[in-house]
Amino acid sequence: MRSHATPASVRVRAAAKVNLHLGVGAAREDGFHPLTTVYQAIGLFDDVTVERSDVDRLELHGESWVETSSIPLDATNLAARAAALLSAHHGRPLPSSVSIRKAIPVAGGLAGGSADGAATLVGIDRAWGLETPDEVLLEMAADLGSDVPFALIGGTALGTGRGELVDPIADEATWWWVAVPNRVGLSTPQVYGHFDRLFPDADPVPPSADALIEAVVSGEPVRLARTLHNDLQAPAVDLRPELGELIDQGEAAGALRGLISGSGPTVVFLCDGADGAREVAAELGGAGHDVVLVANGPVAGAHVVHGLAGLGEGGVDG
Structure with a gap:
């Protein structure tokens, strides 16, 4: 209420x-x-x-x-x-x-x-x-x-x-992520435009997320890592090759999987738990990345934290 x-x-x-x-x-x-x-x-x-x-x-x-x-x-x-x-x-x-x-x-x-x-x-x-x-x-x-x-x-x-x-x-699990932002942004329209150039024969129907959803419900980090998917990763990495190098670096540091977030350029790494995320973050920070953030999910949508308690932790009611 x-x-x-x-x-x-x-x-x-x-x-x-x-x-x-x-x-x-x-x-x-x-x-x-x-x-x-x-x-x-x-x-x-x-x-x-x-x-x-x-x-x-x-x-x-x-x-x-x-x-x-x-x-x-x-x-x-x-x-x-x-x-x-x-x-x-x-x-x-x-x-x-x-x-x-x-x-x-x-x-x-x-x-x-x-x-x-x-x-x-x-x-x-x-x-x-x-x-x-x-x-x-x-x-x-x-x-x-x-x-x-x-x-x-x-x-x-x-x-x-x-x-x-x-x-x-x-989604009853808690997933642990390391996020490495980039101070130089990447235009979303530019990435989509490059997707069109790289994949001129793309199917009008986007790939299904069924396998990913099953992995989420399983609560198994390794299974989720195997099903992470981003069709914008190829164009983003083609525009900014250093992002691909960062993905390789994070996975070598122990992340289960690295992925461009959305159209980029932030790279996120799924880890096997809180300790694993902190270890990957420390490794990437030591390698010269000045901003390395650790976060877990899922968390609530937009919700009031001061002034009124009418909107609960679940975001929009229902």
Whole structure:
């Protein structure tokens, strides 16, 4: 049950995602690629604080490993777009001060911008006591971007369409990851364009995620490692060969499997447990990678951590 209280300030936490499976079909006539993906939310978080205000404000702060200079603070920012969607839906101004504290690397294939958009939807809804139905929030999230609905839901989930149609997957395991971001981003449209050039005869139907889902349900890290799949890895590595070298390096350090996250350039490594993840992270850090992050998953979708306890640990209700 949601509380009917209306706090003056709400802080919402939203997680990074990795794609355990990313199957890409040939581009449709509208330019979009049909996707079959399995998302997992992992324990790297952005915090978004929303306060009711007289005017709209958007400010941004980043942890030391997050380069924020390329993030727009105008109406194109996903947080600003989320606020505009809520205002339009409810037919009234909802002036809010939105402060984003970023710990998810930018332009890295971890959907940090999507996390911020999802967190802003929840934060403004709760700060203004709007009680927007969850299904409406999910529709708004899909309007914002393919990864935003999952950022609301969290956990582990199957995504279809452009990734915006999300169905949770039963996942009782705890998976351990090492993430190595890159300070030089990689454009998602560029990676998809290179996919089209490398695979001009791609099947319009993306590869199935059935084997991956079975591995998730099994809870066996070695089995999951064998089924991890990303059709964008080949174009990303072709554009940035050092990413392939990093994958080899991490696997040599003991990771079960290395994988480009989404369109990259962040590389994630599945490990056999917490100790294994820390050992791989130490090895990669010692090899000169200045930012190496350890995280477990799955974790909750966008949820309130201060100001109102009405949204539980599972993200959007239901």
